[in-house]
Amino acid sequence: MSRLSRAALVLPWLGIASLAQADSAQSQAKGFVEDSTWLVLNRSVFDQRDYRHGARNSGARNAYKPRSERNGKAEEWAYGLMGTLQSGFTQGVVGVGVDAHAYLGVQLDSGGGRAGKARLLGLDNDGQPKNDYSRGGAALKLRLSNTVLSYGEQRVKTPVFSSSDSRLLPETATGFFLTSNEITGLKLVAGHFNESTDRNASSHDQGFVVNYSNGRQGNSFDLAGAVWNPASNVSASLYSSRYEDSWNQHYLGSTFTQVFDDQRSLSLDLNLYRTTDTGKALSGQIDNTTWSLVSRYSQGPHAVSLGWQQVDGNTPFDYVTRGAIFIGNAVQMSDFNAPNEKSWQARYDLNFGAYGIPGLNFTALYVRGFDIDGSHVDRNGGYAWLGYGKDGKHWERDLEARYVVQSGKAKGTTFSLRHNVHRGDTAQAELDGDQIRLAVEYPLSGGF
DSSP states (O other), rough: HHHHHHHHHHHHHHHHHOOOOOOOOOGGGGOOOTEEEEEEEEEEEEEEEEOOOSSSSGGGTTTOOOOGGSSEEEEEEEEEEEEEOOOOSSSEEEEEEEEEEEEEEEEEEEEETTTTTSSOSOBTTTTBBBBBBEEEEEEEEEEEEEEEEEEEEOOBSSSSSSSOOSSSSSSSEEEEEEEEEETTTEEEEEEEEEEOOOTTOOSSOOOOBBSOOOOOOOOOEEEEEEEEEEETEEEEEEEEEETEEEEEEEEEEEEEEEESSEEEEEEEEEEEEEEEETTTTTTTOEEEEEEEEEEEEETTTTTEEEEEEEEEESSSOOBBBBBOOOTTOOOOOOOOOOTTTTTEEEEEEEEEEGGGOOTTTEEEEEEEEEEEEEETOOOTTTTTGGOOEEEEEEEEEEEEEEOOOOOSSTTOOOOEEEEEEEEETTTSSSSEEEEEEEEEEEEEEEEO
């Protein structure tokens, strides 16, 4: 374990006992069983993609499939069953608990042999889609006052290391994770992980999921961070992380919301990442600053967003785990994160609750990227294979309708329909493609 991880995991515990108060979370513990909750989520996803030309190579998001399959249709329909159990904590100064999960993915249709390209389904050793795949895991957790330390396989949510849930089954990670809420308005987190498991994987021994680099993997990932909420409308986050022998990555984020009245509000969302190579530099030379700023104005059921995103550096902005990207223009088919890329977005949201259909929402999004220049990428590093050129540009249009049942036995059931289109030239690394995705989720939950 690195110095960063040891310090991150040990220091927050020093002095916690002296801060413990009678109204802490642990002092209110009712018991291991009494505070337990369970959730069963049923999810069905149909994903159809029509890949065309565009990039000079496959692009990072298409690297998992052979070149012969990188054009044409990808079509999958699958069912996912996700069971989660969260125990309560035993009573006493230090509470003990367990979180466990079990996931199952089942093929409903392979699209006439076109499965495996949307990454809903697990693949066998020959690259063919499995009829079903599954995995499970658990994490032991300890709580002292308002601080929780967990170890095992778990889902994590931070801007530098985060478990994605954007396909059929969610991503997980194995290691230590600590969350401390001893100071009002300030959350401290720290973690040390030795692997992450991809969304369509069934094994736990594949190392880390890295999105763009094809360099040799590091063996560990460490992070530490703080989230400050000085007021209900202001939030600021600061994180530092290290992917062993690959890169150091620091993150600064802030949100601000100004409410004018019960119909109008304005919000700003800033995200900034600073990434540099470290140790053996397994992914090559990296000196990258990536940031985005998105403003959103809401009036009644309508909301309009405008955003700007910029990458300064000769490598793409990269990240470990599928969900650790909080920049504003990372959308459905592209992250708009190529070397030196600039991009802007325009978005419109409509809430049909004001028109007598509560639970129905519509979103239209357009992003355009330009000024891509990957001509100075480290030719011996992990990003040369992407084949970025100079003066690259591309655009994406995303449409989504989403409905959540508001009452009755089906309350909480969610239907979503997306249509996404991406087009670009050969100086960027994403394929042209059209995507249709229909998803249905039905949750069941309860306690003991």
